[in-house]
Amino acid sequence: MDIKDIEKIIKTFEASELQTLEIELNGAKIKLSKRKDADVILADESEKPKQQNEFVKIDTNKNEPNVDLVEVKSPLVGTFYAASSPKDDPFVKVGDTVKAGQPLCIIEAMKIMNEIQAPVSGVIEEIKAHDNKTIGYDDVLFLIRETHAK
Numbered sequence: 001m002d003i004k005d006i007e008k009i010i011k012t013f014e015a016s017e018l019q020t021l022e023i024e025l026n027g028a029k030i031k032l033s034k035r036k037d038a039d040v041i042l043a044d045e046s047e048k049p050k051q052q053n054e055f056v057k058i059d060t061n062k063n064e065p066n067v068d069l070v071e072v073k074s075p076l077v078g079t080f081y082a083a084s085s086p087k088d089d090p091f092v093k094v095g096d097t098v099k100a101g102q103p104l105c106i107i108e109a110m111k112i113m114n115e116i117q118a119p120v121s122g123v124i125e126e127i128k129a130h131d132n133k134t135i136g137y138d139d140v141l142f143l144i145r146e147t148h149a150k
Contacts, residue, residue, distance in 0.1 A: 006030065007110055014112075070120050072142040078109035080129040080141065090131075092142075096124045104142055107135065122146035 013021050013032045021032045074080075082090035082105055091103050098104070098118040107114045126143040129135050 003110075010110065010112070068146045069125060070122065070144045070146050071140045072104060072116065072119060072144060074107060074116070074129075074135050074137060074139045074141055076107060076109050076114065077137050078107040078114065078135065080131065080133055080135045081106040081108065081113075082127070082129075082131040092124050092127070094124050094127060098122060098124060098144065105129070116141065118142075118144060120144060120146045 009021075009023065009030060010032065019034050021030075023030045082092075084091070084106065091105055092098060099121045100118055102118045103115050104118055105116050107116060122144040124142060125145045127141070128143070129139065129141045135141065
């Protein structure tokens with residue numbers, strides 16, 4: 001199975017009404033899902049699978065227990081785009097307030113645009129990815145300061 005075969009499988013899957021698809025051919029495994037809670041299959045199956053759009057809370061200030069930083073990590077390898085087109089403003093800037101589900105960026109992988117959304121509401125503290133640059137799986141893209149009501 002080569003990259004062209006994989007691209008055909010992905011396009012056919014996207015056009016179908018299927019929610020998940022698993023294929024194993026000649027030792028290669030492909031698992032596709034349209035569900036946001038689907039597991040990501042890792043090349044090294046000895047590693048524990050991770051959730052797509054996984055994020056990690058980091059307690060950055062022990063004196064303020066109501067403030068957390070959330071790492072927004074890339075669920076795939078691809079090209080990071082801060083805006084929907086080169087002429088548009090970026091989706092977010094440092095200091096912007098975001099709501100959970102709001103678009104933060106786009107990652108292009110195999111000519112498919114994947115919108116990455118904020119997992120929590122909060123303020124963008126840092127943007128770690130650079131526009132039009134390749135990012136890897138699990139790379140930290142954004143740090144969001146999530147505040148909780150007291």
